Every structure is written in structure tokens, then in C-alpha cells.
Amino acid sequence: MKLKTILFITSFAPVIVFKVIARVGDATLAQAKVATVVGLILAGIQFILSARLIKHTTYLEKTFLGFLGFGTVWVYLTPVHVSSLFVDHSTTLLYFALFLATFIPQLFGYDPFTYAIAKQMTPETVWNTPHFRTINLHLTYFWSMIFFVNFFSSWLGHGRPLFSILIPLVIILGIGLPVVKIYPKYYLKRQFSSQPIDPSLIPGTAKELILRMPMGFHPEAAGDLKAEIQFDLSGEGGVKGVLSISEGKCSFLEGQTSSPTLTIHSPAHVWLKIARQEINRAQALMDGLYEVGGDMNLLMKMGDLFRLPTKAKEEDLTQKGGKKMKILAIQGSPRPKTSNTDILLQEFLNGAQSQGAETETVYLKEKEIHSCVGCYTCWAKTPGACVFKDDMPELLEKVKACDILVYATPLYNFNVTALVKAFQERLLPLLDPHLIKTGEAYRHPQRYAVNRKMVLISTCGFPEVSHFDGLRQVFRHLEQNGGVPIVGELLVPGGELLKQQGMQENVQGVLRTAHRAGIEVIKEGRVTKETEMEIQKPLIPPDDLAEMANLWWDGHLEGITQGKPVQGKVEDMRLLLRGMAATFNSQAAGDLKATVQFEVTGKQAGDWFLSIEKGKCTYQEGKASSPDLTIKTPSEVWLAIANKEMDGQQAFMEGKYTATGDMSLLIRMRSLFGAKKSQN
Numbered sequence: 001m002k003l004k005t006i007l008f009i010t011s012f013a014p015v016i017v018f019k020v021i022a023r024v025g026d027a028t029l030a031q032a033k034v035a036t037v038v039g040l041i042l043a044g045i046q047f048i049l050s051a052r053l054i055k056h057t058t059y060l061e062k063t064f065l066g067f068l069g070f071g072t073v074w075v076y077l078t079p080v081h082v083s084s085l086f087v088d089h090s091t092t093l094l095y096f097a098l099f100l101a102t103f104i105p106q107l108f109g110y111d112p113f114t115y116a117i118a119k120q121m122t123p124e125t126v127w128n129t130p131h132f133r134t135i136n137l138h139l140t141y142f143w144s145m146i147f148f149v150n151f152f153s154s155w156l157g158h159g160r161p162l163f164s165i166l167i168p169l170v171i172i173l174g175i176g177l178p179v180v181k182i183y184p185k186y187y188l189k190r191q192f193s194s195q196p197i198d199p200s201l202i203p204g205t206a207k208e209l210i211l212r213m214p215m216g217f218h219p220e221a222a223g224d225l226k227a228e229i230q231f232d233l234s235g236e237g238g239v240k241g242v243l244s245i246s247e248g249k250c251s252f253l254e255g256q257t258s259s260p261t262l263t264i265h266s267p268a269h270v271w272l273k274i275a276r277q278e279i280n281r282a283q284a285l286m287d288g289l290y291e292v293g294g295d296m297n298l299l300m301k302m303g304d305l306f307r308l309p310t311k312a313k314e315e316d317l318t319q320k321g322g323k324k325m326k327i328l329a330i331q332g333s334p335r336p337k338t339s340n341t342d343i344l345l346q347e348f349l350n351g352a353q354s355q356g357a358e359t360e361t362v363y364l365k366e367k368e369i370h371s372c373v374g375c376y377t378c379w380a381k382t383p384g385a386c387v388f389k390d391d392m393p394e395l396l397e398k399v400k401a402c403d404i405l406v407y408a409t410p411l412y413n414f415n416v417t418a419l420v421k422a423f424q425e426r427l428l429p430l431l432d433p434h435l436i437k438t439g440e441a442y443r444h445p446q447r448y449a450v451n452r453k454m455v456l457i458s459t460c461g462f463p464e465v466s467h468f469d470g471l472r473q474v475f476r477h478l479e480q481n482g483g484v485p486i487v488g489e490l491l492v493p494g495g496e497l498l499k500q501q502g503m504q505e506n507v508q509g510v511l512r513t514a515h516r517a518g519i520e521v522i523k524e525g526r527v528t529k530e531t532e533m534e535i536q537k538p539l540i541p542p543d544d545l546a547e548m549a550n551l552w553w554d555g556h557l558e559g560i561t562q563g564k565p566v567q568g569k570v571e572d573m574r575l576l577l578r579g580m581a582a583t584f585n586s587q588a589a590g591d592l593k594a595t596v597q598f599e600v601t602g603k604q605a606g607d608w609f610l611s612i613e614k615g616k617c618t619y620q621e622g623k624a625s626s627p628d629l630t631i632k633t634p635s636e637v638w639l640a641i642a643n644k645e646m647d648g649q650q651a652f653m654e655g656k657y658t659a660t661g662d663m664s665l666l667i668r669m670r671s672l673f674g675a676k677k678s679q680n
């Protein structure tokens, strides 16, 4: 236990000892005389200890010392009939002394009664805040009321225990202490109840949050304020940097300043929670979750100085003055109609349409878009108009008119495709050439008022989501430069699986998520972080994908797969069986232990087997020693069944393939393969 707490508890000892001695037996004047002296000595010791050990004393200690000193003088120096009054009414007088101690000091500009006690409970950095003072002032007056009621009760009850001890104790414990606990939180919540925000628009890290603060800067609230706020946000996603406010502008620079107006030291996750309004900024400070130094008033003003993204109203999003929300999707795959990315895009658009949005997909491959030649004619000679009269001028009008601009691009060389790149470069006429500082960097402002948002949809070949890092970074720059917020990112690694036969069970989950994203963007103004995370999960574990991809390429290189790859069709037995192992449904298998042997004849003859054990399925080449089920099939038959060109059951009846061993295993095969999306 802390020394401060011990001294707080012992501060009650002098009056308790006084009351115990004075009450023993008949409470004679002689006993009362001893009691006051003992109490006074104890109160003196308590006072000296506090002053020496923790360098400050509380009003409680002063009150008890004063009360016992006054009582000692009273019982020793006054005539018997007067001094016995103190003995009879000591409790009533004690309540009165406490009432005076809680009522008087602040009237003369001294600290309120609860101040010293509250200081022992809160970090030093908050003591200077105006709110700390106000809360204490309110609580002090509250206590003076309680002590006055207790004084009154004790007085009317002529010192009888019910009125002088029981009722006051009930009031103190039942009302006083709970209010002390609840009131600060209530007060701070009321003072700092900010406008409702959309937490999904808050960036994912504290660093991004701070970097974007200049964009939400509110110059009118700042007036002629000149200040530097030093942030020291530690831990994952943290940053050390300075927000400078001067002449109605705000900018951010990473690093440290020598004399900040306000310094904020906080774990990065705490600051993020504050921004998301999951915890109250002032309350978190009182609770010591973060620390500040310098101008506390500036800290309290921060909610006015910086605006957070507000929750958009549903009706504003689905309809704008009776008009439907317009979504323009720019589809940038060079194979537009067989595109993996398009599968996602169309599902996303379906979701949005279900909420009343109007959608249009522009397949860039079908458009004539000259690449930008950097002549700057659209900036210098014919502002807003490009020299090329291809399909782009019409597209510029569509971009200007839309509410949500969706970029759907496969990942090419860790970026957008050349088609998208050409399109984006040709958006130059929409920008104004001047360099204007917004936040920490210079940018080109928009030539026309912009109220649109952006969504990014992409698929890539590799299995890890990290391959999108570069693309995401590029879009962050586009977001900041154009001031067009990104309200959704649907990134699907291992995108080639989206069309793969045998994966459809898993793919359905991805499509449902894309659909949900479309609904969210209209209903809630953005795709939720949960949906974004969900869709990024690999369809099958990365190692399985890599092995299957290598088999696929080998199938082509070895001539097993003839001609141009047919989208989604499995043409290689090895790939088919490896895919079965990858989509193995461990839940359906339970504790099954079995081996299924494939003896394949025909075009792609060979022996392969699948071993199932401990909820896992492995694919191997060769013959298993004692398989539970053996399937003998020409490769053409089994592949046709997998590609849904032949009915499996009928083929079996017609003797196109045979099965020997555990036939129940054959029946279970449909449920054993086709697992849900893997969790990583």
C-alpha cells in the first residue's frame, strides 16, 4: 500500500481514539479530558508525519487537529457546566467542524477540501486542469452539505447513537462515497461529449491518425492561437512528431521540438481508442492512461481544434436530394470479361445496388485512352481540357458526377495495371496546377468541388496480402493529394483461385463478403474494417496455393494441359488431387484416419493417394501400403467429374470408374473436400 494511502487512513485515528476513550464507562469529564489530550497528541503526530513524509497535509488532518485542540482548551479552561457541554456534544461539534472545513476555504480562494485527497488519487499532470478544480469544488460543496445534514441529525437527536452515528454513517457510505466515485466520470462525459463519429473512418494506426490531423484542423476554433503540440506515442503504430499551429494553419513534422506548448506521452493504442471515442480523453488522463505536460487548457481544447470524421446520415448516403447514389467502377484488367477482379467488383456492385445505388462499370480495355504526354496544356492553355479527344473527356465527366469512384485492378508489378495508370494520369485536368500546403505537404487542389469517395478492389496472384502494400501506399497518396477519402479496400490474394473448380465452396464466402462490402459502403458510408480483414484471408494456406500453382504451370509445361489455359477448368490429375487435399474439410472428417488410393489410367496415367489423419489431408505420389479405398479411373473421367462435365454417381453406375474397399468413404468424399476459407 502507498504511504499516501496509509496516512489517509491513519488521519482518522485521532478522532476515533478520542471517541473511544471519551465513551468508555460513563464518559465523565475526567475521561473526556484524557481523551482530548490523547487525541490531540495523535493528531499532532499525524500532522507532522504527513508534512514530513509526503510534504503536504489534508484539510481532514487540519480539521481534526483544530477540533481536538479546541476541545482540549474547552474542557480544561472552562467551568465544569460549560466544559461538560463539549463532552455531551462532541460528535455534533465534529460534524460542524467538518462542515466549516468543507464550506469556508474556497470562499477565500483556498483549495477546496477534497483537493488534497483527490491529488493523492490522480497523476500530478492533471492537477492544473480547470476540470480537476471544478470537479473538486463541486464535490467539496457536496460534502459540506452532507456534513451539515449530519450535524443537524446529531444535534436534533441529542447525541443519541441512531442520530449521531448510524444515520450519518448511512449518508456518508450510502450517498457520499458513491457520488465521489461516479461524479468525476459523469462530469467529464458531459463536458467532453463530442459529436458522434464514424469510428470506421479513423485510421488503423495512431501514426496515420496524427498525420491526418492537419486535414481535420478547424482554423475558426484556433483563432490566433500559436502552439506546438509534441506527440510521443509509443508502441506499435506510434510516432514522435510535432503539430504546429500558427496563423490559422496546422502542419505536422516528425521529430521533436525544443519548447512545445503541450506534450502528450501516450501508448499508441490508448490514443487510438481516444480518437475512436472508446475512452474519454479527459477521463483517461485522470486515470493516468497517458501523460501530458505544459498547457492543459490546450489539451482540453483539442476536441474543438481538430474535427474527426462524423457519422454520415444514412439517407444522405443512399440518396442525395432524391437522387440515387452513383457508383462509377473503373475496371482495369486487360482480360475484362474473364477477370478475377471483376468477379469481386460485380458482387460488390450487386451489394450496393441492393441498397438503391446506381452503378456503371467502365472496362478500360474497351476504351481508347491515350497515355498522358505531359504537355500541361490542360493546366496552362486550356484549363481543365486535354489535347486528346479520345474516350477520356467523357470519362472525366462521369468521374466528376459520381459519388463513389471504384478502382478495380489486378495487381500488376505490385501496382495498378497500365490501363489504370493511363486513366489515372489522364485525370490531370481535374486538378488545379497550384501548389498549396495542406497538412505537412504541398498538393494540387481539385479544380472542381469534390464530394466523392474512393474504393479500391484488387486481386493478386501471390498468396500473401502483403503484396498489396505498394498499391495501398499509392492509393494513400492519391487520397491525400486529391482529398478524396478511401472508404473501402477489398484486397484478395491468391486471386486465381476465384475461378478454380473445386474451390467454389470457399469462393462463395469471398463473394458474400464482397456483397456485404457493397451494402456497407452505401448504408454506412464505408466498408467496415472487419469486412476488409475478412476478405483478405487466404482461400487456402499459402503453401498449398504455391504447390498447386507450381503443379498448374508444370501441367502446361509438360504438355498435360494442352493449348491455352481454360479459365477455371482442372486439366491435371495432380492438381486436382492436390486441390482436394488443400480444401480438405477437417470438421467434416472429425477423427477419421483413412487412405484413398487413385490408380489412374488413360491420358494422364499414374498412382497418387490422399492420406487423412488427425484432421489433415496430405497428397502423395505412388502407392499406399494398405489403402482403405481404391479408386481406379481413367484421368479423363475423374477430371470430367471434377469439372462438372460428368455426373460422378452416374459414371460409377456405368462402370466408368471403380471403387473397392470402404465404400462409405466414397460416399463421404463430397463432404470431406471443399473446406471453408482457411484462417491465418
Ligand SMILES: Cc1cc2nc3c(=O)[nH]c(=O)nc-3n(C[C@H](O)[C@H](O)[C@H](O)COP(=O)(O)O)c2cc1C
Residues within 6 Å of the ligand: 333, 334, 335, 338, 339, 340, 341, 342, 409, 410, 411, 412, 413, 414, 415, 459, 460, 461, 462, 463, 467, 494, 495, 496
Ligand atoms: C504482367 C503481370 C504482372 C503481375 N504482377 C503481379 C504482382 O506483382 N504480384 C502478384 O501477386 N500478382 C501479379 N500478377 C498476377 C495477377 O495479379 C493475378 O493473376 C490477378 O488475379 C489477375 O486479375 P484479373 O483476372 O482481374 O486480371 C501479375 C500478372 C501479370 C499478367
